[in-house]
Amino acid sequence: MDFLFDSLKTALALIFSFNPEVYITVWTSLYVSTIAIVFATIAGVPAGVAIGLGRFPGRRIVITLLNTLMALPTVVVGLVVYAFLSRMGPLGRFGLLFTPTAMIIGQIILATPIIANYTLGALSASDSRIMPTALTLGASTTRGTMVLLQEIRFGVVAAIIAGFGRIIAEVGVAMMLGGNIRGVTRTMTTAIALETSKGEFAFGLALGIFLLSVALLINMFLNFLQQR
Template sequence: MNYLLEAFYEAIHLIFSLDPEVLNIAATSVYVSAIAIVFASVTAVPLGFIVGISQFYGRGTLITLLNTSMAIPTVVIGLLGYALISRQGLLGDWNLLFTPQAMMLGQYILATPMIMALTVSATQGVDPRVRKTAIVLGANSFQSAMTILSEARFALMAAIISGFGRIIGEVGASMMLGGNIKGYTRNLATAIALETSKGEFGFGLALGLILLAIALFINMLLRFLQQKV
């Protein structure tokens, strides 16, 4: 019990003393995940919306694959990404391996199918009469699509937040693609794993508390937006 209390006190001290290493790790984590989720959202929301409102051959199979991809282990994404950007890979000449950009790529691949699948679900959850009513009232295709998006906006916000939650706490892809380099690619999740394995439980706990605080803030932001929009 004393061990846990001492670790907790150390964690609180590190956080409130604004330890430079802790701040750098947290900033790297937020920066990488924020950029990745922006690009993932820009890609996944329109594609998911199109799949959700369209009817085409193989649509059911595509949706099944999207839903399945949400459960792909992060280390598998890391392995595929490594094969893609390593020196022998297709993008080897870009020198992306062990950089923040490589981590963004891995997190983008993780988040995109998840947001897309949840966008499809959100779009399908809108009452079909909404689109029909908009068309009857004279709306064109674009306006009726915007009406559906407006009706599904809360679910779409939740989809993006869920995607962010999946990537900011992942370890496998970030470790394999970023290399966990101190001061460069070390983020909250990889640092927690490293510091705990070294026996620095207090430091790892401090990072864990920050990660939980970020998750709480994001969910509070979602709640605020849902009340205001």
Template structure:
């Protein structure tokens, strides 16, 4: 018990003293995850709108596939992307491996199915007359889709928040594609794993406190949106 208490005190000292390595790690994690969730939203929300509003053969299969991809293991995504980005891979010449952009791409793959599924779920609760009414009033297909998106904006925001919560706490993609390079690709999750294995429990605990705070804020915001 004394060990845990001493480690907690040291962790708080690292946070309150604005330890540069702690805050650089936190910044890298939030920076990569924020870019990833923006890109995933640009793909996932239109995909969800398209699937949710259109009727086509195999729609149920596509939705089932999206549901499956929501539980996609992060290490599998990291493994596949590593194969593409390594020197012997088809995209090896791009030099993406062990860079923040490699982590962004992996996290986009993780978050996109979540955002698309949440969007489809929000559409199922929306008024089915929105698009026909907008088209009747002279709106174009694009304008009617924007109107529908306006109606499900809280569901779309919930989708984005849920996707962010998924990527900011993952470790497989960040470790395999980022390489955990100090001051460059080291995120909160990879640093916690590394520093704890080295015996730097207080440093890992400081980052764990940051990560728990981010997770708490994300969930509080998500619950607020669901209540709305």
């Protein structure tokens, strides 16, 4: 118990003394995940709406594939993207491997199926008369889609939050594509794994407190939306 108490005291001291390494690591995590979730939203929400409103051959297969991609292992994503971005890969000439950009690409791939699937679920649970009514009243397809998104906006926000929660806490993509470079690509999760293995438990605990705080805020906001 003394070990845990001393570690917690040291971790709090690191936080409240604004230790630069702690805050740079936290900032890197938030920066990478925020950029990734923006692009994942741009791709995932329209994809979910298109699948939900579309009636095309193989739609059920697409939905099944989307459900499968939600549980995509992060190390598999890291492995595939690594193959593309490595020097011998087709995109190797751009030098993206072991940069925040590489991590963002990997996290976009992780978050997009989640956002698309949650959006599809919110759309399926909505009133099926919304779109036909809008079209009957003279709205264009684009306008009708916007009205529909307005109606399911809380579900879409929940989808975005779920996607962000998935990528902010992942390790595989950040480690394999970012390289865990100090001050550049080291995130909270990779730093916790590294520092704990080095015996720096207090440093890892400080980052763990930040990570839990982010998760708590995300869940509080999601709960607020569900109550609405």
